[in-house]
Amino acid sequence: MRLEEWRAALKMKGLRICRAKTVYLHCDFVGVINDEELQITIEGQVVLQVMKFKYLGLFVPSDEDIDSDLAHRLQVGWCRWRAATGILCDGRLPAKLKEDFAGL
Structure with a gap:
């Protein structure tokens, strides 16, 4: 074998x-x-x-169904967006700092 x-x-x-x-x-x-x-x-x-x-962040299914991977990627994207908006929408932080954070 x-x-x-x-x-x-x-x-x-x-x-x-x-x-x-x-x-x-x-x-x-x-x-x-x-x-x-x-x-x-x-x-x-x-x-x-x-x-x-899960391989390199991608869920590989045994069939042609990619719905679980798509749902996972959407969930991760929204989590990142929520984390970023807390900083980007904070009026107390200087604009330069926000630009540096957005560039990451």
Whole structure:
């Protein structure tokens, strides 16, 4: 299996796969492979399959549904906006400071 070859190559370089944190996401958009037939193992231990995971701030789903990622990004955007408006709309702060903050 290619995963075992990859693990062995990493081990030769002094790296190892943390099996406790390793999960996999199977994307089968055309429905050809049955998920029950697909089982991934590393050194005999079964790797947990997940339906979505977060990678570089993006939620990657196993299907074509991106609604959860879109909702998450909108929520983060509104949180940042609320944090910024508290500073940008404060009349007690000098305009130069506000310009510097807005430039971040």
